Amino acid sequence: xxxxxxxxxxxxxxxxxxxxxxxxxxxxxxxxxxxxxxxxxxxxxxxxxxxxxxxxxxxxxxxxxxxxxxxxxxxxxxxxxxxxxxxxxxxxxxxxxxxxxxxxxxxxxxxxxxxxxxxxxxxxxxxxxxxxxxxxxxxxxxxxxxxxxxxxxxxxxxxxxxxxxxxxxxxxxxxxxxxxxxxxxxxxxxxxxxxxxxxxxxxxxxxxxxxxxxxxxxxxxxxxxxxxxxxxxxxxxxxxxxxxxxxxxxxxxxxxxxxxxxxxxxxxxxxxxxxxxxxxxxxxxxxxxxxxxxxxxxxxxxxxxxxxxxxxxxxxxxxxxxxxxxxxxxxxxxxxxxxxxxxxxxxxxxxxxxxxxxxxxxxxxxxxxxxxxxxxxxxxxxxxxxxxxxxxxxxxxxxxxxxxxxxxxxxxxxxxxxxxxxxxxxxxxxxxxxxxxxxxxxxxxxxxxxxxxxxxxxxxxxxxxxxxxxxxxxxxxxxxxxxxxxxxxxxxxxxxxxxxxxxxxxxxxxxxxxxxxxxxxxxxxxxxxxxxxxxxxxxxxxxxxxxxxxxxxxxxxxxxxxxxxxxxxxxxxxxxxxxxxxxxxxxxxxxxxxxxxxxxxxxxxxxxxxxxxxxxxxxxxxxxxxxxxxxxxxxxxxxxxxxxxxxxxxxxxxxxxxxxxxxxxxxxxxxxxxxxxxxxxxxxxxxxxxxxxxxxxxxxxxxxxxxxxxxxxxxxxxxxxxxxxxxxxxxxxxxxxxxxxxxxxxxxxxxxxxxxxxxxxxxxxxxxxxxxxxxxxxxxxxxxxxxxxxxxxxxxxxxxxxxxxxxxxxxxxxxxxxxxxxxxxxxxxxxxxxxxxxxxxxxxxxxxxxxxxxxxxxxxxxxxxxxxxxxxxxxxxxxxxxxxxxxxxxxxxxxxxxxxx
Numbered sequence: 001x002x003x004x005x006x007x008x009x010x011x012x013x014x015x016x017x018x019x020x021x022x023x024x025x026x027x028x029x030x031x032x033x034x035x036x037x038x039x040x041x042x043x044x045x046x047x048x049x050x051x052x053x054x055x056x057x058x059x060x061x062x063x064x065x066x067x068x069x070x071x072x073x074x075x076x077x078x079x080x081x082x083x084x085x086x087x088x089x090x091x092x093x094x095x096x097x098x099x100x101x102x103x104x105x106x107x108x109x110x111x112x113x114x115x116x117x118x119x120x121x122x123x124x125x126x127x128x129x130x131x132x133x134x135x136x137x138x139x140x141x142x143x144x145x146x147x148x149x150x151x152x153x154x155x156x157x158x159x160x161x162x163x164x165x166x167x168x169x170x171x172x173x174x175x176x177x178x179x180x181x182x183x184x185x186x187x188x189x190x191x192x193x194x195x196x197x198x199x200x201x202x203x204x205x206x207x208x209x210x211x212x213x214x215x216x217x218x219x220x221x222x223x224x225x226x227x228x229x230x231x232x233x234x235x236x237x238x239x240x241x242x243x244x245x246x247x248x249x250x251x252x253x254x255x256x257x258x259x260x261x262x263x264x265x266x267x268x269x270x271x272x273x274x275x276x277x278x279x280x281x282x283x284x285x286x287x288x289x290x291x292x293x294x295x296x297x298x299x300x301x302x303x304x305x306x307x308x309x310x311x312x313x314x315x316x317x318x319x320x321x322x323x324x325x326x327x328x329x330x331x332x333x334x335x336x337x338x339x340x341x342x343x344x345x346x347x348x349x350x351x352x353x354x355x356x357x358x359x360x361x362x363x364x365x366x367x368x369x370x371x372x373x374x375x376x377x378x379x380x381x382x383x384x385x386x387x388x389x390x391x392x393x394x395x396x397x398x399x400x401x402x403x404x405x406x407x408x409x410x411x412x413x414x415x416x417x418x419x420x421x422x423x424x425x426x427x428x429x430x431x432x433x434x435x436x437x438x439x440x441x442x443x444x445x446x447x448x449x450x451x452x453x454x455x456x457x458x459x460x461x462x463x464x465x466x467x468x469x470x471x472x473x474x475x476x477x478x479x480x481x482x483x484x485x486x487x488x489x490x491x492x493x494x495x496x497x498x499x500x501x502x503x504x505x506x507x508x509x510x511x512x513x514x515x516x517x518x519x520x521x522x523x524x525x526x527x528x529x530x531x532x533x534x535x536x537x538x539x540x541x542x543x544x545x546x547x548x549x550x551x552x553x554x555x556x557x558x559x560x561x562x563x564x565x566x567x568x569x570x571x572x573x574x575x576x577x578x579x580x581x582x583x584x585x586x587x588x589x590x591x592x593x594x595x596x597x598x599x600x601x602x603x604x605x606x607x608x609x610x611x612x613x614x615x616x617x618x619x620x621x622x623x624x625x626x627x628x629x630x631x632x633x634x635x636x637x638x639x640x641x642x643x644x645x646x647x648x649x650x651x652x653x654x655x656x657x658x659x660x661x662x663x664x665x666x667x668x669x670x671x672x673x674x675x676x677x678x679x680x681x682x683x684x685x686x687x688x689x690x691x692x693x694x695x696x697x698x699x700x701x702x703x704x705x706x707x708x709x710x711x712x713x714x715x716x717x718x719x720x721x722x723x724x725x726x727x728x729x730x731x732x733x734x735x736x737x738x739x740x741x742x743x744x745x746x747x748x749x750x751x752x753x754x755x756x757x758x759x760x761x762x763x764x765x766x767x768x769x770x771x772x773x774x775x776x777x778x779x780x781x782x783x784x785x786x787x788x789x790x791x792x793x794x795x796x797x798x799x800x801x802x803x804x805x806x807x808x809x810x811x812x813x814x815x816x817x818x819x820x821x822x823x824x825x826x827x828x829x830x831x832x833x834x835x836x837x838x839x840x841x842x843x844x845x846x847x848x849x850x851x852x853x854x855x856x857x858x859x860x861x862x863x864x865x866x867x868x869x870x871x872x873x874x875x876x877x878x879x880x881x882x883x884x885x886x887x888x889x890x891x892x893x894x895x896x897x898x899x900x901x
Contacts, residue, residue, distance in 0.1 A: 024412060024440035025142045025248045026483075028168070028260075030365055031135065032252035035126055035183075037077045040411030041248065045124055049075035049084050052119040052186065062121060063151035063184035069123055080145070080244035081118050081187075082107070083407055094239070094407070095663045095672065097575040098590040102196060102236040109239045111195030115188070118240040122185045126251065128177050135253035136287060137175050139183065140168035143247030146223055149186040162222040162476040163246070164438055164459065166483075170287060189243040194218035194464075196229040196236035211235070212463040213435070219464025222476045224404065225435035226661070228464070231533075233406050233661040235594035246408045247440075255363030256288035257313065257356045259296075261482045264352055264370040265515055268336075270392040276336040276372045277325040282354055284321050286313035294358040296321055301351050302337075305330050338391055339371030339488040342428040342451035343689045343706045348372070349448055349488060369448060371488025377517045379526040382644060385555030386526030387651040388429075388453065388491065393708065395453070396642045396740065397652025398635065398687055399429025401559060404436045405672075406661040415443050417674050417850035418659055423450045424852065425669055425680055426687025431455040431558065431654050434497030434522065435463075438480045447489035454489045455654075456480075457522065458505065460496035473502055481512040493518045498529070522558050530559025533656055534596065535603040535626075537788075538633040538795045542697035544648075545788040553637055554648045559656035562634060563597040563666035564627025564679035565607075568620040569839075569847045570671040574663035581616035588665045597666035605791055610799040621889055624678035624835060624857060625779075629795060631669070631679040635686035636693040639704040645742035646702075674850040678835070678857035688774045690737070692716050692763035694749075696780060696795040701747040701763060703737055711737040713768045716746050723756035723801055725832045725862050757782050758801040760832065762861070777859045779834075805890040806831040810860070812886050816898050819872055823884060826865035831890070833860040839885035840870050843897070848876050874900055 023034050023041065035045040050072040061067055073088045085091050091107045094100035102109050110118055128137065139157065141150065143166060150157040150167075153174050160167035175181055194217035213219065214228040214237060229237035265279040278300070286292045297308040307328045311321060325331040337348035350372060355365040377388045388395050400422070404410070422430070430447065432438060434457035447454055458477055460466060467473040484490055493509045493516055495501035501520045509518055519525040531547040540546035544553045552560060565571075571580055579587040583604070589595035597603070606626045613619035634655070641650040660672040669680035686693065689706040701718050705711065717732040729750075735743045749761070761778040779802075785793030808829040815822045821840065827833045836858050840851045852871040860866060874880070880900040887893045 023248055024410065024415065024442045025250065026441040027252065028138070028140055028250060028366075029252040029254055031129075031132055031254075032250055033129060035077070035124060035249045035251060037075060037124075038079055040409070040413065041078060045077075045126055047075035047077040047122055047124045048072035049081070049120050049122050052121055053116055055121055059149060059151035059156055059184060059186060060154050062123060063182050064154045065125065065180055065182050067182070072123065075122050077122065077124075077245050077249065078247050079409070080240060080242045080246060080407055081120050082238065082240040082242075083244065083409060094234070095574070097579060098587050100234055100239065101590055102239075107239045109195070109237070110189060110193040110241055115193060118189050118243045120187055120243070122187060122245055123182065125180045125182050127180055128175055128251070132253040133177065136170065136172045136256060138168050138252050138254065139171050140166060140250040140252065141185070141245065141247070142166045142250065144185070144187055144245050145242050146190040146221060147188040151184040151186070153181055162472050163224060164222065164476040165479045166247075183249075185245060187244055190218065190221040190223050190241050192217045192220045193241050194228050213461065216464040219460065219466055220468045222459060222467050222469070222473050224408075224437050225459065225461055225464055226403070226406070230435065231593035231596035232403060232657055232666075233593060235590070235596075238406055242408055255356070255358070257284060257286050257292050257294065257358075258364045259284055259354055259356060259366045262352060262354055262366060262368050262486065264368070264486060266370070266372045266374070268372070268374050268391065270374060273338060273391060274335055276333045278331040278333065279325060280307070280323040280331065280352065281320055283318065284311065284313065284356065285318040286316060289315050291315065292358070294356050294363070297355050297357055298323060299353045300333075301353075303333065305333065307331060333372070336372040339373040340451065341390055341395060341453050342423070342426070344390065344393065344395065344708055347449055347451045347488070368486045369445070369488075370486045371448065373488060375453065375491045375516060377492065381526070381555075381651055382649045383555050384526055385528070385649070385651050387556070390453070394643070395428065395652075396706070397429045397556070397654070398427055398638065399431060399453070399652065400427050400655040400658035401431045401433050402436065402439070403433060403657050403659055403661045404439070408437075410440070412442060413850070414674070415440065416446065418670070419443070419446045419450060419452075420850070420852060421670050421676060421680060422452070422658070425683040426689075427452070427655075429453045429455070429491075429652070429654065430658075432457050433657070434459055434494070435461045438484065441483065444484055444487040444489060448487050452489050453491040454487070455492040455494060456484065456490060457494045457497060460499055460502070462496070462498035462521075466499070467502065470502055470504065474504055474508055477505060477508055478512060481509060485513040485515075490516065492516055494522055495519075496521045498523050527556045527558050530557055530656060533559065533561060534598045535562055535606065535630070537791055537793065538630050539696060539785045539793040540788050541633050541637045542695055543788070553641055554650055556651045557653040560634065560653045561656035562630045563592075563599060563603065564631060564668060564677045565599065565603065565620060565623035565665060566667040566671040566677055567624070567675055568617050570663070570667070570673050570675045571616065571620055571665075573673060574665075581619070591664045592666040593664070599665045602791065606796055609791070609797045611803045621835070628678035628682035628857060632682040632686035633696070633795065635683060636695075639686070639691065639693060640695065640702055640742065640744070642704070642742055645744055675847055676853065676856065681853075681856050681858070684855070685776055690765060690774050692765045692774065692776055694718075694761055694763060694776065694778045696793065697785070698745065699749045699751070700745040701749065703735060703743040703746055703765060705737045705739065705741055708740055710739040711767070714773070715766045715770075717764045717766070718747050718749055719762045719764070720749070720751070720755075721760040721762070721832070721861065723758050723804065725830065728752065728755060728759070751782070755782065756801065758799055760859070802834070802889070805834060807890055807892055808833045808888075809892045810836065810886055810888070810894070812884070812894065812896065814884055814896055814898070816900070819874055821870040821872070821882070821884060821898075822867065823870065823886075824865060824867045825860065825886060827860035827862060830862045832862070833891050834889040836860055836886070836888040836891055838868055838870065839887060840872060841883045841885060842878055843881040843883065845883070848872050848882065
């Protein structure tokens with residue numbers, strides 16, 4: 001029950017944070033509004049767009065109040081050109097079936113129709129809030145793709161370029177403070193769009209595996225390279241290459257002196273953690289024509305540490321003001337509350353408030369949060385592989401690779417939901433892959449709170465060419481590093497994926513952020529190359545043969561993973577029913593990155609090992625067994641080899657890959673629609689901080705510990721059941737669990753010859769008082785494993801007998817308390833309820849998403865019960881009626897209906 005309560009508190013806390021947050025971008029001032037038309041961000045402003053070739057006017061005219069845009073379309077801001085065109089029904093949703101396929105020519109590709117086809121003007125009118133009276137006014141674009149001219153009230157404000165750059169413009173003398181203002185943004189696509197399906201002779205790095213990145217030319221830009229097509233998203237790319245205003249547009253007010261880019265450097269005299277020295281800096285600029293004198297005041301809380309300095313600025317002078325602990329002794333904090341990653345301690349955060357004060361009045365003020373901690377990495381390991389340390393303590397990395405939405409259709413809700421699922425799964429490290437993006441301020445804030453470590457990669461890959469404009473590339477790096485460097489979660493800077501670094505990048509990053517480590521690319525410096533990526537026989541994980549590149553469960557692996565088919569509810573939303581069953585390989589493969597993850601081949605073969613299916617519903621149910629087992633097996637194999645406790649030395653790995661960038665058959669722990677799969681809950685099981693786990697190859701039981709403390713006199717028990725849920729045998733051992741380590745092979749299991757073809761193993765870990773700490777449930781067959789690259793073995797083949805499980809009718813007691821449903825499920829029968837699933841739906845049977853189940857797809861032996869909580873948001877429930885479905889592989893489906901207050 002304690003674990004359930006903690007889960008509710010975790011989810012509820014972050015739902016409150018989400019509800020109180022109004023933007024993905026951090027406001028630039030206490031007086032700030034965002035000009036959004038995108039409902040996912042909170043609509044405050046209407047925007048329009050029109051193709052540049054059809055406008056017939058220049059920026060002076062378009063940005064004038066008298067200009068008529070009645071022939072223009074409504075625009076989605078933040079959003080891309082294609083997002084707006086789809087919203088206006090000019091084109092169908094690219095995420096459905098294979099409608100996006102370039103060869104279909106339903107949605108024109110930039111390479112076929114030319115860049116001008118997606119060259120658009122965006123326009124809006126706005127008023128200045130009355131509270132901004134007497135203030136200097138600013139307009140800020142937090143992100144465009146790729147080049148833009150910004151006009152307002154008939155005058156050009158300036159230009160900006162690069163996808164990861166922001167720009168702000170002083171509009172004090174231009175804005176009409178009492179009437180309407182017109183903003184017009186001319187957004188041009190990337191300089192070199194490239195195309196899919198073609199290769200050039202000039203390739204770099206990984207030599208264009210699987211035609212990733214198309215012809216590689218997109219790399220000449222500073223942009224989201226995966227827009228050209230990759231094997232984990234649309235294989236032939238996003239048709240407009242994500243042209244548009246993809247981040248928020250902000251209007252804010254300040255006095256004459258503004259504060260920007262605060263930075264806190266905390267230094268702990270490790271191994272002593274009883275004190276911390278803070279160095280605080282901030283950029284201060286006088287935007288007036290006269291000298292400005294005042295006091296720069298800072299406060300750090302908790303602790304109410306106050307420091308200040310009198311400064312004088314000449315007209316238009318900019319300075320970086322630094323507060324050093326040598327001069328300001330109060331910046332030496334005694335007994336600091338340290339920030340730790342997941343399972344290693346609390347995620348304590350401090351807040352820095354900075355204000356410029358003149359005549360006893362606060363002018364501009366800004367704030368930022370930071371964590372007192374030191375994150376380092378080294379190669380002081382048996383095989384010289386890289387390891388990460390926080391506050392001098394080694395962290396075993398159980399991480400993942402983060403992929404953005406293919407069309408950048410992001411939102412507060414999506415960000416919150418994805419990171420909540422990630423936290424629930426038990427991961428501790430997130431890598432932003434180099435062909436994606438640097439995530440939002442809100443994303444980093446949640447990572448700080450949840451305890452993730454973040455590896456930020458800077459938009460280069462070995463599959464594409466390198467940026468041609470070095471200065472622009474470095475400017476985008478500077479903008480990004482200054483934006484993210486205060487976050488406690490930010491752990492590492494990496495220039496590229498599988499390639500090299502641009503001249504000057506290393507030096508610039510070190511200058512802007514000397515507190516974190518850096519490496520040139522993702523596969524060097526103690527990090528070996530990745531794989532496997534596709535569905536493979538999980539027996540090969542255990543014997544470490546799952547990659548033809550050689551040993552991969554060792555050292556630090558940046559990419560190691562497998563897919564999981566989405567649930568039937570998600571599948572039905574991603575393609576026509578006729579393509580679902582019989583499986584249309586063409587459509588399914590397109591939605592699997594060109595068939596890269598082997599969903600229609602080896603994955604389907606593994607599903608059929610449970611008996612041929614007669615419908616897509618049956619197939620999708622059985623597919624969850626395959627995904628669940630594979631995901632958990634990967635986590636457990638890496639657990640086993642943690643820091644040389646197992647058969648070899650491993651310092652960690654990053655799962656490839658984490659989130660679905662669009663609807664896809666090669667899904668992950670949750671689908672693009674935010675519907676969790678069984679892989680989420682079996683990851684949650686495999687990544688328990690204290691976890692008993694089974695090795696299908698050795699037939700052994702080990703116990704993993706992710707906490708920074710040891711546990712003595714615990715007991716681990718393995719109970720064997722046959723297909724009829726009859727207890728066959730039981731074996732137990734008393735163990736001492738080392739701090740942050742593993743009890744290797746605490747038990748070896750034996751299986752009698754007369755055991756049923758399919759049987760089950762339940763593991764239980766109990767504390768010194770005999771109280772259950774954690775448990776795990778496994779299924780296996782008697783089939784022999786015939787070696788690597790065969791579809792054989794107790795984790796893969798010979799499961800047809802599962803279809804003989806008798807039907808069970810479960811008992812469910814349901815309680816609704818606000819936005820939490822508590823379900824107690826009991827199995828009163830004499831047969832195992834296999835893969836018991838709860839579903840939260842609206843009155844029409846549509847899944848309510850996101851919804852956070854404390855557990856799902858669980859197995860109940862005869863007489864067992866489980867209590868599950870489901871956290872949801874009332875706003876996601878039409879007509880305020882919910883249905884709770886109790887289902888399972890061999891459970892009779894039952895439904896109960898509740899009406900919300």
